[in-house]
Amino acid sequence: LNDVDLSMLDKWILAKINQFIDKSNLYYEKFELFKLMKEASIVLDDISNWYVRRNRRRFWKSENDEDKIGAYLTLYTILINYIKIVSPVIPFITEKIYENLVLSIDSSAPSSIHLTDFPKINKDFVDLDLVEGVDAIKEIVSLGRSARNKANLKIRQPLSDIKVFINNENLDFIKNNQSQILEELNIKKIDFVNSEHKIVEYELKPNFNNIGQKYGKNTKDVVALLKSTDVSIIIDALKDKGEYLIPNTEFFILTEDVEIVENGIEGYSLSSNNQIIVSLNIHLNKTLINEGLVRDLIRKVQDLRKNLDFKVEDRIKIDISCSDNIYSAIDDNLEYFNNETLCMNIEKSNSINSGKIHKININSENILLLINKVL
Numbered sequence: 001l002n003d004v005d006l007s008m009l010d011k012w013i014l015a016k017i018n019q020f021i022d023k024s025n026l027y028y029e030k031f032e033l034f035k036l037m038k039e040a041s042i043v044l045d046d047i048s049n050w051y052v053r054r055n056r057r058r059f060w061k062s063e064n065d066e067d068k069i070g071a072y073l074t075l076y077t078i079l080i081n082y083i084k085i086v087s088p089v090i091p092f093i094t095e096k097i098y099e100n101l102v103l104s105i106d107s108s109a110p111s112s113i114h115l116t117d118f119p120k121i122n123k124d125f126v127d128l129d130l131v132e133g134v135d136a137i138k139e140i141v142s143l144g145r146s147a148r149n150k151a152n153l154k155i156r157q158p159l160s161d162i163k164v165f166i167n168n169e170n171l172d173f174i175k176n177n178q179s180q181i182l183e184e185l186n187i188k189k190i191d192f193v194n195s196e197h198k199i200v201e202y203e204l205k206p207n208f209n210n211i212g213q214k215y216g217k218n219t220k221d222v223v224a225l226l227k228s229t230d231v232s233i234i235i236d237a238l239k240d241k242g243e244y245l246i247p248n249t250e251f252f253i254l255t256e257d258v259e260i261v262e263n264g265i266e267g268y269s270l271s272s273n274n275q276i277i278v279s280l281n282i283h284l285n286k287t288l289i290n291e292g293l294v295r296d297l298i299r300k301v302q303d304l305r306k307n308l309d310f311k312v313e314d315r316i317k318i319d320i321s322c323s324d325n326i327y328s329a330i331d332d333n334l335e336y337f338n339n340e341t342l343c344m345n346i347e348k349s350n351s352i353n354s355g356k357i358h359k360i361n362i363n364s365e366n367i368l369l370l371i372n373k374v375l
Helices: 008-029 033-054 056-060 066-086 091-103 128-150 171-176 178-185 208-227 231-241 286-307 324-332 334-341
Strands: 159-166 187-192 200-206 243-245 252-254 258-264 268-272 276-281 316-321 343-348 357-362 365-373
Touching: 008 033, 008 066, 008 128, 033 056, 033 066, 056 066, 066 091, 128 159, 128 171, 128 178, 128 268, 128 276, 159 178, 171 178, 171 187, 178 187, 200 208, 200 231, 208 252, 231 243, 231 252, 231 258, 258 268, 258 276, 286 324, 286 334, 286 357, 286 365, 324 334, 324 365, 334 343
Parallel strands: 159 187, 316 343
Antiparallel strands: 159 276, 200 258, 243 252, 268 276, 316 365, 357 365
């Protein structure tokens, strides 16, 4: 691996597997297998749902260049280390994987995974800052998906922008790699705001039970004073000191005395955790709607290619019978559609009379497709 140019994500997943090696040693020494397997599940998710998915084009491209070789070598390395770490807990499955990945190509290797040495940390790939930076990007993406779900907007529907407030030392790294956020969330633009108050509208709900026990007959006065105060002032004080002293009184409000409700500004869907707040613009114009339609169509065509046993590299031509609305959306995004489906030509037809016709449905509209290879 030291002789190959590695991408940022290659270095990240290698750093993650090194962290796993370090933690697993500790868990085995303390016989804390439940912690080991919890960590193993997290790392496996990092491998499959971020590293592999983010690098699909590197794995699939036809040319065997150094970039593709780096991706395969990285994946091979982390898989071998991963199965060695969990082999004492999952002995039979890891043994089978070891036979497939190692013994099938290296007859000089130990005859069983259980005869190999436990992995050692490679200090060349220890990078805590990189791990924290990519993990912050993943968290923004996770919150963005949550905001989409709240607005009932599927990931294939493009959106115009996302606003992010983050209290994190890795902000420069995140900005430099913001393309990953845009691609994962299918969004055109990202704005990093310097104040949470620019994207959040706070609502303060008094906990009458708590306040009543503390202030008795003064409860109504305390609640009235709270409602007449700028919510942001109270929230900032609670976050900073854990308490808010109502001016010119002896009344203290603690965090548990109120419920803070976060709402997105008009036209935005909000999701947050302790350090990050994301706000998605949920307004859809005709351009975004059309691109969403085409993305749905692309997925349907890709499924049909698979069902027809076409090879990944096969070029196709399509005859389509659809409404003017659907065809207009295709025409507006023709280059993108052709690139994603390897379509050389798509023609609109009012009637398709020959060949194996496929019927699909998009947004309650029926569409007929005839797909053929270009020989």
